[in-house]
Structures are given as structure tokens and as C-alpha cells.
Amino acid sequence: IAGITQAPTSQILAAGRRMTLRCTQDMRHNAMYWYRQDLGLGLRLIHYSNTAGTTGKGEVPDGYSVSRANTDDFPLTLASAVPSQTSVYFCASSENRGGNEQFFGPGTRLTVL
Amino acid sequence: GQNIDQPTEMTATEGAIVQINCTYQTSGFNGLFWYQQHAGEAPTFLSYNVLDGLEEKGRFSSFLSRSKGYSYLLLKELQMKDSASYLCANMDSNYQLIWGAGTKLIIKP
Numbered sequence: 128i129a130g131i132t133q134a135p136t137s138q139i140l141a142a143g144r145r146m147t148l149r150c151t152q153d154m155r156h157n158a159m160y161w162y163r164q165d166l167g168l169g170l171r172l173i174h175y176s177n178t179a180g181t182t183g184k185g186e187v188p189d190g191y192s193v194s195r196a197n198t199d200d201f202p203l204t205l206a207s208a209v210p211s212q213t214s215v216y217f218c219a220s221s222e223n224r225g226g227n228e229q230f231f232g233p234g235t236r237l238t239v240l
Numbered sequence: 241g242q243n244i245d246q247p248t249e250m251t252a253t254e255g256a257i258v259q260i261n262c263t264y265q266t267s268g269f270n271g272l273f274w275y276q277q278h279a280g281e282a283p284t285f286l287s288y289n290v291l292d293g294l295e296e297k298g299r300f301s302s303f304l305s306r307s308k309g310y311s312y313l314l315l316k317e318l319q320m321k322d323s324a325s326y327l328c329a330n331m332d333s334n335y336q337l338i339w340g341a342g343t344k345l346i347i348k349p
Contacts, residue, residue, distance in 0.1 A: 169339030
């Protein structure tokens with residue numbers, strides 16, 4: 128692994144199903160983030176983690192949950208998917224939360240029908 | 241509320257210079273970022289300004305005026321590979337990035 132990876136690359140999901148998007152980084156970064164990107168809108172922060180064992184809510188957290196059991200992994204779970212959660216999801220990491228460059232994963236394109 | 245404004249789309253000619261403007265109104269300020277995003281790909285970091293003035297990095301430069309809530313990204317000697325979206329983002333008082341919707345830059349030969 129080099130950098131930050133996400134899985135799956137894309138997914139079509141029936142409404143009401145549970146889904147976990149995976150994110151792994153090998154840069155030993157303390158801070159990690161989940162964003163969604165929708166056409167015509169800027170990236171919006173869903174949840175973040177300043178360090179392993181801690182998480183926080185971003186701008187649009189409803190319907191999503193995260194965990195940070197270790198430094199490398201930061202999965203995002205949709206407990207019961209709805210069509211409005213159709214989006215491109217990006218995971219990112221930075222050395223620390225603050226004025227540091229964020230490195231982005233390749234994204235997961237999720238369609239909820 | 242928090243707001244980042246940048247033009248939706250711009251067109252420029254290969255070899256020319258283009259300036260992409262960004263204005264912001266956010267609660268607090270901890271730096272202004274510019275990212276590049278090619279279609280279907282992830283954003284990649286271009287620049288970070290926390291003090292007023294111009295930061296030059298090769299063909300790309302970024303300017304900040306904190307008193308005016310204004311930044312611009314200057315791209316010189318445009319190449320076809322510069323066709324992409326350019327995202328402006330302000331880091332607010334909670335160290336959260338507030339993102340603009342991006343400026344799609346189209347380069348014509």
C-alpha cells in the first residue's frame with residue numbers, strides 16, 4: 128500500500144441496506160476525514176478523527192457513522208442507505224488536524240436506488 | 241454562515257495565463273488551500289497560504305488577502321494537462337476545511 132486506499136471503487140446499493148466504505152492509509156497520519164462530493168457543491172465533511180480512538184462530527188453527519196480503532200483504518204458506515212446518500216465519497220488523511228495538507232484516496236462512487 | 245465563492249467555469253488558451261479568484265466568509269481563519277482535481281480523480285494539494293501575499297511554486301502561484309477575504313490562483317504557461325477543476329478551501333476556527341464548489345478550467349489549443 129502506498130498512500131491512502133479506498134474500497135470499493137464503486138457500488139450500487141438498494142435503499143435500506145447497510146454499507147461500509149473502507150479507508151486505509153499507510154502514512155501514519157493522525158487525522159483522517161470522510162467527505163462527500165456532489166455535483167455543484169463543494170466537498171462536505173461527514174466525520175473526522177483527530178487520532179486513533181477519537182471521532183467527531185462534521186457538517187453532514189446524519190445517517191453515517193465512523194470508527195477509528197487504529198491509526199491506519201477509518202471505515203464509514205451507512206446503517207440504512209437512502210437515495211440522497213448517492214454521491215462520491217472521499218477519504219482523506221493529514222499528519223495532524225490543522226494547517227496540514229490533506230491527502231485524498233481515489234474515492235468510492237455510491238449509488239443508492 | 242460560511243461561504244466560499246469561486247467562478248463555476250473558465251476557459252483559457254494553451255500557453256496563456258489564467259487567474260482563478262476565490263472569496264470567502266467563514267468563522268475564523270486558519271489558512272487558505274487550493275487543490276486540483278482532474279475529472280474522476282481525487283483532489284491533490286497545490287498550495288497553502290496563511291499570511292498575506294503571493295506564494296510562487298513553479299508555474300502556479302497563490303495570493304491571499306485576509307483583510308479582503310480574497311485569494312487567487314495564478315496559472316502560467318498553461319498546458320493541456322492543466323484542464324481540471326480547481327478547489328478553494330478555507331480552514332475555519334475549528335480547523336475544518338470549508339470548500340468552494342470548484343472552478344472548472346477548460347484549456348483550448
